[in-house]
Amino acid sequence: AQKVTQAQTEISVVEKEDVTLDCVYETRDTTYYLFWYKQPPSGELVFLIRRNSFDEQNEISGRYSWNFQKSTSSFNFTITASQVVDSAVYFCALSEIYDMRFGAGTRLTVKP
């Protein structure tokens, strides 16, 4: 069965600090997809990234970077030089076919 664990319930940092959000997943399939979504206070989830299980290359997009390690079943998300606008709940998710399984989310608060 699929499972996504985000052990960090809440994280608080001061602006300009770097922060890493952890995501650990479980699946029996060899083909699967991992996602990160951001949910700002407005409530609407915003897609950030999608990776398939065969692509372990790390990805960087501006201040955001993702580290995918199959050996530890982890797909961690790092925000460099955090900003107040990064404050949100961040969800990691796993999908095999139609079922998208989300983690419980990590609430990130960035203080000025």
Add this chain to the structure above:
Amino acid sequence: ETGVTQTPRHLVMGMTNKKSLKCEQHLGHNAMYWYKQSAKKPLELMFVYSLEERVENNSVPSRFSPECPNSSHLFLHLHTLQPEDSALYLCASSQEAGPYEQYFGPGTRLTVT
């Protein structure tokens, strides 16, 4: 309108009422989804529709009845709900059904009294 819209944004209903949630996507996508987000559980996938056909139903109680008349519209009909059904109901769409990026609406905050 752009993206995914949901109406109403807030809904309060009694346990004996019947109401419907509406979702519309303006992205030309072929798949639509209903999710439930409550304080005590992670985001839960309820239903998946691909080209108006339901392809996934995650053991959702029959008091929730989805309807997809076309690929742009998705409804969730509610009847005889329980207080524990109070939650944020999110609609999403994607190009195709499956492990693709989904675009979410702002949600409907439902309170069952």
